[in-house]
Amino acid sequence: MNSINSIIDLNKHPINDLNYIQKCNSLIKKNSLLVLENFLLDNSLKNILNEAKQLEGKAFYCEQQHTVLLSKQSDSLDKKDPLNRLMTSDKGCVPHDLINQRSDLNTLYNSDIFKSFIIKILNLDKIFPYADNLSSINLNYYQKGQQLGWHFDNASFAITLMIQSSTQGGEFEYITEGRDSNANYIDKKLISDVIDGKSDPNLLDVSEGTLILFYGRNYLHRVTPVQSDTPRILITLNYNEENHIELSENARLTFFGRIN
Ligand SMILES: O=C(O)CCC(=O)C(=O)O
Ligand SMILES: [Fe+2]
Numbered sequence: 001m002n003s004i005n006s007i008i009d010l011n012k013h014p015i016n017d018l019n020y021i022q023k024c025n026s027l028i029k030k031n032s033l034l035v036l037e038n039f040l041l042d043n044s045l046k047n048i049l050n051e052a053k054q055l056e057g058k059a060f061y062c063e064q065q066h067t068v069l070l071s072k073q074s075d076s077l078d079k080k081d082p083l084n085r086l087m088t089s090d091k092g093c094v095p096h097d098l099i100n101q102r103s104d105l106n107t108l109y110n111s112d113i114f115k116s117f118i119i120k121i122l123n124l125d126k127i128f129p130y131a132d133n134l135s136s137i138n139l140n141y142y143q144k145g146q147q148l149g150w151h152f153d154n155a156s157f158a159i160t161l162m163i164q165s166s167t168q169g170g171e172f173e174y175i176t177e178g179r180d181s182n183a184n185y186i187d188k189k190l191i192s193d194v195i196d197g198k199s200d201p202n203l204l205d206v207s208e209g210t211l212i213l214f215y216g217r218n219y220l221h222r223v224t225p226v227q228s229d230t231p232r233i234l235i236t237l238n239y240n241e242e243n244h245i246e247l248s249e250n251a252r253l254t255f256f257g258r259i260n
Pocket of ligand 1: 160
């Protein structure tokens with residue numbers, strides 16, 4: 001198994017250095033998200049891309065209609081209510097159990113240094129993998145025409161690794177205001193304006209090998225439809241703040257087409 005020295009560019013991103021950790025911690029506080037470009041070494045990015053291409057045929061594709069809070073539309077709420085409008089998401093997903101145990105992705109995900117970095121920059125106590133065998137690491141494929149509609153995540157934070165950007169479309173758009181789930185606050189007017197294109201979201205141009213951390217539960221975000229024949233391939237590294245948590249069976253069926 002490779003060590004993280006051959007996966008992460010530790011010269012650019014010395015994630016075990018206290019000063020660097022503090023810098024990242026301040027940056028995420030200031031900007032509400034952290035973008036670490038060229039996080040992966042070229043060779044590791046190449047290996048992961050090869051792996052992702054080999055697994056592409058095994059991806060499970062799903063199309064969903066969901067509200068911005070990732071729920072079904074409610075009959076008791078106005079269909080025009082910003083929290084009850086339907087968004088479309090469609091993408092392919094390869095779950096964790098199909099990823100080679102010796103893959104750089106598993107080494108990175110399980111690395112104590114990497115986990116400690118995440119814990120410190122996000123001010124968490126501990127993080128744990130999912131208890132089911134599908135949800136911890138996911139490879140996401142957005143083919144031409146596919147997208148992720150506007151939504152807030154269920155998980156409080158998200159960690160993504162861009163492996164292949166689409167050459168047209170497939171852009172990550174987000175706003176950092178609009179919701180404070182701890183305070184039970186949600187700004188429907190802003191959400192409505194963003195969905196309707198009356199208020200401009202931030203746009204992130206993400207290059208291959210970039211690691212992104214963001215507070216997806218409080219940020220309205222989406223991936224615009226991919227317009228190129230080159231699919232957008234993005235890895236999500238999914239951790240929990242509590243141990244022994246499984247993704248719900250319903251969500252596993254939706255995203256992976258199976259429960260285990
Ligand atoms: O594909 C991305 O960049 C974001 C993914 C995302 O928002 C999600 O999986 O909830
Ligand atoms: Fe999301």
